[in-house]
Amino acid sequence: MITAAVQEREHYLNASYGIKSWLLTKDHKRIGLLYLATITLFFFLGGAFATLIRIELLTPQGGLVSSETYNKLFTMHGVAMVFFFLIPSIPASLGNFFLPMMIGARDLAFPRINLLSWYLLVIGGLFSLFAMLAGGVDTGWTFYTPYSTTYSNTWVIATALGIFVAGFSSILTGLNFIVTVHTMRAPGMTWFRLPLFVWANYATALIQVLGTPVLAVTIVLLFCERVFHIGIFDPVLGGDPVLFQHLFWFYSHPAVYIMVLPAMGVVSELISTFSRKPIFGYRIVACSSLAIAVLGFLVWGHHLFVSTQSVYAGMVFSFLSYFVAIPSAIKVFNWTATLYKGSISYATPMLYAFGFIGLFTIGGLTGLFVACLGIDVHVTDTYFVVAHFHYIMVGGTIMAYMGGLHYWWPKMTGRMYPEAWAKLSALVIFLGFNLTFFPQFILGYLGMPRRYHVYPEEFQILHVLSTAGASVLAVGYAIPMMYFIWSLRYGKLAPANPWGATGLEWQTASPPPAHNFEETPVVTHEAYDYSTVIGEVIEVG
Amino acid sequence: MASQAHVETLALREQFDTEAQQKDASTLGMWIFLITEIMFFGGMFLAYTVYRGAFPMVFAVASSSLALILGAVNTVVLLCSSFTMVLAVRAAQLGQQRAIILFLILTLLLGGVFLGVKAYEWKDKFEEHHIPGPTFHLEGVATDQQGHAQLFFSLYFAMTGLHALHMVIGVGILTFLIFQTRKGRYTADYMTPVDVAGLYWHFVDIIWIFLFPLLYLIDRHMK
Amino acid sequence: MGTLRLFPEQASTFAPEVDHLLYFLLTVAVFFTLVIFGAIFYFAVRYRRRSDQELPHVVHGGMALEIVWSVIPFGLTMVMFTWGASIFFRESRPPDDAxxxxxxxxxxxxxxxxxxxxxxxxxxxxxxxxxxxxxxxxxxxxxxxxxxxxxxxxxxxxxxxxxxxxxxxxxxxxxxxxxxxxxxxxxxxxxxxxxxxxxxxxxxxxxESPTGSLADNGAKLFQDLACVNCHKADGTGRCPSLVGLFGKTVQLSGGGSVKADEAYIRESILQPAAKVVAGYQPIMPTFQGLVTEEGVLQLVEYVKSLGPKPAAETSPAEGITGSTPGKR
The missing domain is CATH 2.60.40.420 (Cupredoxins -  blue copper proteins)
Incomplete structure (x- = not known):
């Protein structure tokens, strides 16, 4: 009965067929899926590099691969993960799919630009893939000069060009989101009725639009320096190699918030839905996203504490860095407070949300260590920093991304994923993650520098633990890949609103029709008003 | 309100409900794009500021070697082109097809003059060995300072080159608009493309208004 | 494999200071981690969903609570900042007798x-x-x-x-x-x-068999590179005398002044025309590529040895190295 109805109903997946209907689509939902496929590819590519790195580090002598290969591995791991997975991850896939639906729009404001931005990511990705296949690049994902401009003999230009092109993909997505949120909200959808996921993506879009062009111009200068040797980063000609670091981190520190803000948005949705309560302090959580976006631009110099930046600049940047801690802390406290007297479900997305809060808390608190001048001098460029940012990017962003993927999977595909397997993999990922990265905090404080192919023997125990954790983590990521594909065909058919969630995206069928809604929704309630979606209620709390 | 796509027109794409909404979106989109452009040029301006601060004397000598007259002529040309662009937008608002085409062509011509003068200036630089590279040499600067002078010219070429690239793109946009106008695409009710192209053209103009004094004028008094 | 340690050895005066700061941060971090983990765990169990029809009461955010949990962390971070910055500041100020x-x-x-x-x-x-x-x-x-x-x-x-x-x-x-x-x-x-x-x-x-002190090597380079022909000690050369230069403020031609520190001496060797001393012509050729970084350091040390002597050279802390002040 339901089965027959769903199969007959026309939706965005069966509205048209054929490769062309995908490659030339203007539908934000299909473009979201194109992004999903692309970034998944880069995720497993980056994961493969990470696996080789971890196996290599099992022994201190560096016997598995040469140091040249090792340097290329960690560089390509960083490039693939940062520029082609983490930055597009949540906004370009889940955001593309759900942001228009959540505000009650038929599409983004500029559908063709949206498609263009996917093609730019693919083209950029192909450049970088070419560089990797042709021989790789060994500068580290940070491309510090003068190593990258004068001394490296690897495929720096092709990789940088790939990142340059992918940067425009990011800019265009951000531009599209900002305009869409400003002009395309459904009747009654006021700013403070927007779901927090929309707020988070809006804040992210601001960073993409303001920060990414600076990365672009930095790459242009890097290109000119490497090809024409104009001297802008070369001390012999009067240039300043540290200027590159300033320009690079002016984008790349805010880029951390491009990665984590949308994750925070996802977690706000999950925490609310699965405790059936509006987010505690909704407005403050919404504004804290904007605060993080703005403050994120003022702290880049905390990457340069030992790079001959002036002592006073170091102090100012350390001071400002602590301001970012406040909106982040506010979010964590508000999520936790939302649970109080809620009706808490243990569905898989909620497990990921718990995991996110826990790991983000650790990642954020260790951020206080690296922002602290006295300690950062010791731990910068060690595994402590590596552990810290993996707690934010993997423990934070990827946990939220997985949570969001499970949460919206029924809406995107019309199928449920197998709950038991999903819970198992969430647990495996959480444990594997901690086993991989917690030992690295200790390694870092002990003084193990990052990007070391060969290391002193006394660090081996901790490296072995870390590698053991990485293998658990790899299993944890492989399981969802398999059951998601399985569910496309064999998963239970999903109802329109399997979680009892309030967002507009749940008020239309699963999968949604090509134009999202049969009727343009009119919003009459605040966000997260659960009395509107639950029929018969038992009041608790 | 029915949500099914209405018949799509240029003035009302299917994702929008009203023409006013579409116009708002397009205009806001262009403004945000221009903000990204400011950040893009901002990186160059920052590099210029840093090195001018580091090597003020050499930058003064290098700056004085630029062709002031040509730069000034180009400034006037570009300001005039902004004026004709405004007239084209005004004509579009009034729905005067022939006037749109006339003013767009005038703008295009002035843009062409700017690029021509620029090309001539660069050719001079080439002949004077002011192109960064092994043959670079700037008179009046000590041999060990040639690198710093070269830095000035690297920035000069990067900044004016990037600006010229934007001009070339602008010329392309104008050409496209002229053909579209000839087909009668733009009416008093739908002239958003002319409007946002105008925004872009003015932006490129404003960038030059910053480049000209920074590169050509700022150190003249030190000579 | 070696034994597992959690903290590195402390072998400088900074090491215990940094570690104490670390202990403070660790305490704060562990405390908040326990609070958050504990609260999540407790709430998740205590308020687990018992029926699919449950609808919790809406709890509105409290401004007082928001202020409390913004101000307390902010206060703590300011302690971290001040403490960390004070260590950093001292790390950037080597003592004179070093x-x-x-x-x-x-x-x-x-x-x-x-x-x-x-x-x-x-x-x-x-x-x-x-x-x-x-x-x-x-x-x-x-x-x-x-x-x-x-x-x-x-x-x-x-x-x-x-x-x-x-x-x-x-x-x-x-x-x-x-x-x-x-x-x-x-x-x-x-x-x-x-x-x-x-x-x-x-x-x-x-x-060790030293090949002459750093300053001596610098003096030799000074001869070999023919610097001495122009930089005459008595100031009669075509270039300024370097005696007593180090640490002084130098007036530049074209206005401005610069403190004659290591960086200035280095720049003057490699890019002599960048900052020319007032009253002299920019006639000095560059030594970029002619002298190694180590050579530049020897020259710098030689110029430093021409005085004025830093206070440290005569301080009581001297003597551990056993070198005579005059040797510098």
């Missing part, structure tokens, strides 16, 4: 020169209890001089001098790492710091 050692990083080795002329590669011998000031630069890419047991790290950047200092408190052998990725054999750019009892250090100093 023993100067010059370090040049290059792919992939650390080249170290002592004042008395001893040279080492990837090893640094220093006396216990004496403040050591490093002046660092690089011949090629950026490197970073990292001694975990001292809790200090400083980038060595090509084209400029940076400084770092520490005072070892425990004799022993400690890791020296390059912490800034510098290419192929980055992980091979490691070495050892030997902190020695003062008498052992003396023995080591005399055991």
């Amino acid at each position: 023993l100067n050692i010059y370090v040049v990083g290059k792919q992939w080795m650390w080249k170290i020169q002592h004042m008395e002329g001893q040279r080492e590669i990837n090893e640094l011998h220093i006396p216990l209890g004496r403040a050591i000031k490093l002046t660092l630069t690089s011949e090629d890419v950026i490197h970073s001089f990292f001694v975990p047991a001292f809790r200090t790290k400083q980038d060595a950047v090509p084209g400029r001098y940076s400084t770092s200092w520490f005072q070892p408190t425990k004799a022993g052998k400690y890791h020296l790492f390059c912490a800034e990725y510098c290419g192929n054999r980055h992980s091979g750019m490691i070495g050892w710091i030997y902190v020695m009892e003062p008498q052992d250090y003396q023995a080591w100093l005399t055991g």
Whole structure:
């Protein structure tokens, strides 16, 4: 009965067929899926590099691969993960799919630009893939000069060009989101009725639009320096190699918030839905996203504490860095407070949300260590920093991304994923993650520098633990890949609103029709008003 | 309100409900794009500021070697082109097809003059060995300072080159608009493309208004 | 595999200071981690969903609560900032009586020169209890001089001098790492710091066969490169006399002034026309490419030795090295 109805109903997946209907689509939902496929590819590519790195580090002598290969591995791991997975991850896939639906729009404001931005990511990705296949690049994902401009003999230009092109993909997505949120909200959808996921993506879009062009111009200068040797980063000609670091981190520190803000948005949705309560302090959580976006631009110099930046600049940047801690802390406290007297479900997305809060808390608190001048001098460029940012990017962003993927999977595909397997993999990922990265905090404080192919023997125990954790983590990521594909065909058919969630995206069928809604929704309630979606209620709390 | 796509027109794409909404979106989109452009040029301006601060004397000598007259002529040309662009937008608002085409062509011509003068200036630089590279040499600067002078010219070429690239793109946009106008695409009710192209053209103009004094004028008094 | 330790050795005066700050941060971090984990766990169990029809009461956010949990963390972070910044500030201010050692990083080795002329590669011998000031630069890419047991790290950047200092408190052998990725054999750019009892250090100093002190080598270079022809000591040359120059403020032609420190001397050797002393013509040729970074350091040390003498040279702390002040 339901089965027959769903199969007959026309939706965005069966509205048209054929490769062309995908490659030339203007539908934000299909473009979201194109992004999903692309970034998944880069995720497993980056994961493969990470696996080789971890196996290599099992022994201190560096016997598995040469140091040249090792340097290329960690560089390509960083490039693939940062520029082609983490930055597009949540906004370009889940955001593309759900942001228009959540505000009650038929599409983004500029559908063709949206498609263009996917093609730019693919083209950029192909450049970088070419560089990797042709021989790789060994500068580290940070491309510090003068190593990258004068001394490296690897495929720096092709990789940088790939990142340059992918940067425009990011800019265009951000531009599209900002305009869409400003002009395309459904009747009654006021700013403070927007779901927090929309707020988070809006804040992210601001960073993409303001920060990414600076990365672009930095790459242009890097290109000119490497090809024409104009001297802008070369001390012999009067240039300043540290200027590159300033320009690079002016984008790349805010880029951390491009990665984590949308994750925070996802977690706000999950925490609310699965405790059936509006987010505690909704407005403050919404504004804290904007605060993080703005403050994120003022702290880049905390990457340069030992790079001959002036002592006073170091102090100012350390001071400002602590301001970012406040909106982040506010979010964590508000999520936790939302649970109080809620009706808490243990569905898989909620497990990921718990995991996110826990790991983000650790990642954020260790951020206080690296922002602290006295300690950062010791731990910068060690595994402590590596552990810290993996707690934010993997423990934070990827946990939220997985949570969001499970949460919206029924809406995107019309199928449920197998709950038991999903819970198992969430647990495996959480444990594997901690086993991989917690030992690295200790390694870092002990003084193990990052990007070391060969290391002193006394660090081996901790490296072995870390590698053991990485293998658990790899299993944890492989399981969802398999059951998601399985569910496309064999998963239970999903109802329109399997979680009892309030967002507009749940008020239309699963999968949604090509134009999202049969009727343009009119919003009459605040966000997260659960009395509107639950029929018969038992009041608790 | 029915949500099914209405018949799509240029003035009302299917994702929008009203023409006013579409116009708002397009205009806001262009403004945000221009903000990204400011950040893009901002990186160059920052590099210029840093090195001018580091090597003020050499930058003064290098700056004085630029062709002031040509730069000034180009400034006037570009300001005039902004004026004709405004007239084209005004004509579009009034729905005067022939006037749109006339003013767009005038703008295009002035843009062409700017690029021509620029090309001539660069050719001079080439002949004077002011192109960064092994043959670079700037008179009046000590041999060990040639690198710093070269830095000035690297920035000069990067900044004016990037600006010229934007001009070339602008010329392309104008050409496209002229053909579209000839087909009668733009009416008093739908002239958003002319409007946002105008925004872009003015932006490129404003960038030059910053480049000209920074590169050509700022150190003249030190000579 | 070695034994598992959780904290590195403390071998400098900074090490316990940094560790104490770390303990404070750890306490705060563990406390908040426990609070958050505990609250999530407790709420998740206590308020688990018992029926699918449950609808919790809406709890509106409280401004007072928001202020409390913004202000308390902010206060704590300001303690962290002040504490961390004060250590950092002291790390950036080497004492006047510190023993100067010059370090040049290059792919992939650390080249170290002592004042008395001893040279080492990837090893640094220093006396216990004496403040050591490093002046660092690089011949090629950026490197970073990292001694975990001292809790200090400083980038060595090509084209400029940076400084770092520490005072070892425990004799022993400690890791020296390059912490800034510098290419192929980055992980091979490691070495050892030997902190020695003062008498052992003396023995080591005399055991090495120095090729003349740093300043002497600089003086020789000064002759060989024909600098002396113009920079006459009595000021009659075509270029300014360098006697008594170091540490003074120099008036420049074209206005402005500059303090004659290591960076200025280095720049004047490599880019002499950049800052010309008032009253002189920019006739000096560049020595870029003609003299190595180590050579530049020797010249700098020679110019420093021409005075005026830093106060440290005559301070009582002198004598550990046993060198006579006049030798500098």
